[in-house]
Amino acid sequence: MLLPQTKEREYRFKLALRMGLPIFALTLAFLSHTFISNYENLKISFFVEAILVVLVSIYFIFYLIYHGFKVKITDEITGTFTREYLYEFLKKEIAKKPYTLMLISIDNISDINNLYGIKNGDKILKDVVLWISATFEKNTLVNFPIGHIKGGDFILGFEGSKEQYSVILDILCLKMDDLKIDNIEIKISSAITDTHYSKDLDYLVEHLFELQEKHRYSKNQYLEENINPNELESSVIHAIQTQNISAMYQTVFTQEDVAFWECFIKLQTPQGKLIFPKTYIKIINKLGLGVDFDLMVIEYIVTKCPQQDVVYALNLLPTSLRDDTFVMRVKEILAIYDVKLMFVLSEIEYYSHTNRYKKIIHSLKQEGVLFTIDRLGSIHTSFLYLRELPIDIVRLDTYYSKKGKLQEHYSIVEGFVVMAHQKGVKIWIKNIEDKESYLLAKKLNIDYIQGKYLSQLEKQES
Numbered sequence: 001m002l003l004p005q006t007k008e009r010e011y012r013f014k015l016a017l018r019m020g021l022p023i024f025a026l027t028l029a030f031l032s033h034t035f036i037s038n039y040e041n042l043k044i045s046f047f048v049e050a051i052l053v054v055l056v057s058i059y060f061i062f063y064l065i066y067h068g069f070k071v072k073i074t075d076e077i078t079g080t081f082t083r084e085y086l087y088e089f090l091k092k093e094i095a096k097k098p099y100t101l102m103l104i105s106i107d108n109i110s111d112i113n114n115l116y117g118i119k120n121g122d123k124i125l126k127d128v129v130l131w132i133s134a135t136f137e138k139n140t141l142v143n144f145p146i147g148h149i150k151g152g153d154f155i156l157g158f159e160g161s162k163e164q165y166s167v168i169l170d171i172l173c174l175k176m177d178d179l180k181i182d183n184i185e186i187k188i189s190s191a192i193t194d195t196h197y198s199k200d201l202d203y204l205v206e207h208l209f210e211l212q213e214k215h216r217y218s219k220n221q222y223l224e225e226n227i228n229p230n231e232l233e234s235s236v237i238h239a240i241q242t243q244n245i246s247a248m249y250q251t252v253f254t255q256e257d258v259a260f261w262e263c264f265i266k267l268q269t270p271q272g273k274l275i276f277p278k279t280y281i282k283i284i285n286k287l288g289l290g291v292d293f294d295l296m297v298i299e300y301i302v303t304k305c306p307q308q309d310v311v312y313a314l315n316l317l318p319t320s321l322r323d324d325t326f327v328m329r330v331k332e333i334l335a336i337y338d339v340k341l342m343f344v345l346s347e348i349e350y351y352s353h354t355n356r357y358k359k360i361i362h363s364l365k366q367e368g369v370l371f372t373i374d375r376l377g378s379i380h381t382s383f384l385y386l387r388e389l390p391i392d393i394v395r396l397d398t399y400y401s402k403k404g405k406l407q408e409h410y411s412i413v414e415g416f417v418v419m420a421h422q423k424g425v426k427i428w429i430k431n432i433e434d435k436e437s438y439l440l441a442k443k444l445n446i447d448y449i450q451g452k453y454l455s456q457l458e459k460q461e462s
Helices: 003-037 044-070 083-096 109-116 118-138 166-178 201-215 229-242 277-287 290-304 324-336 354-365 380-388 410-422 435-443 452-461
Strands: 099-106 146-150 153-159 188-194 245-253 258-268 311-316 340-345 370-376 393-396 426-429
Touching (some): 003 044, 083 099, 083 153, 083 201, 099 118, 099 201, 109 118, 118 153, 118 166, 166 188, 188 201, 201 229, 229 258, 229 277, 229 290, 245 290, 258 277, 258 290, 258 340, 277 290, 290 311, 290 324, 290 340, 311 370, 354 370, 370 380, 393 410, 410 426, 435 452
Parallel strands (some): 311 340, 340 370, 393 426
Antiparallel strands (some): 099 188, 146 153
């Protein structure tokens, strides 16, 4: 048992004794007085009743204390519902009527805690909740459930469909754009959904976080996909189990010749509809199917690849690469099939055990596998992995492929190219869609170029 659990039990027991002593004292005093005063008239039933009174008192006191600790409604820091109670409350509401959930997040709460201290961070959480409550009250929305989910994330519930509340949330977020509390800048993001999406609270909450992430890159604040999450999960599991996938290939060129092919994988539902990576990757991670999925894709590619003498670049989950079972199975597959593979890796969080990572990469490179780190110039892990891992290629983030960005950030990209080449690593850019970008990429001495512009040239030549 953990120390906090042991201390909690001790605390509960001591509290029970403190609460019980007055009751026990009064009970014993009453019983003693009755016993002394009426000793000759007492019957055996009196002693049975006395014992029962003492036992019931003990049970009652301990029950109140333990049950009181177990049922906690409000969060001490923010004054909102705890996550457990909020979920219990919302499940009952959702089961009875149409319901809307909002997610409002303080995105920089971690930075606030680091820069200004945890006490100031707690104060910000509470003040933001009060500000939200006051803003909604001005719009005649009162007595609505609000709960602290984690970090700076709060979920609010309202009866009815999301169309009734989208405008109010939009106004609230606009007001919060320049919000400062005690001269501390607050960064807010939000999302909204309702029970038209699902009646399952867990799916609704997950969907809110997915929407929040999409909103950061979308002009449409309340865009959402109307897909039943139960069916979606079932379709993803079925596609992996039956190897029901669709693979497309795009050629990647050197400045003169074909270098390799990148594979794009889509899953198919039993009805033949396609599920795109942005949708299925989150489900795969949630269900812990990353290794199964990546092995399924590799086996599909090596058994059905159009040409044997071509290198196939596959996007791979880094967590799969660090799984011993996965590595062993890949080696077994490569021992059977004479196919050249390249694994493209992208990871937001840095994996600090780089020595283990190096050993895995070295062992697979001995089997002929090439390695690419994606999104250079966008996420810090790509630079750290370029610095520390024995990779073959690094791919620039697609930000630099957008129209005009390659010219605008010419010196930055040039620095990336020099840095990669000095490490003995080649550099790759994709989504080149016009002649101007293509000529700039060649001028920058980028090793591998990919995009619609080159695909069109390939078609013309053929």
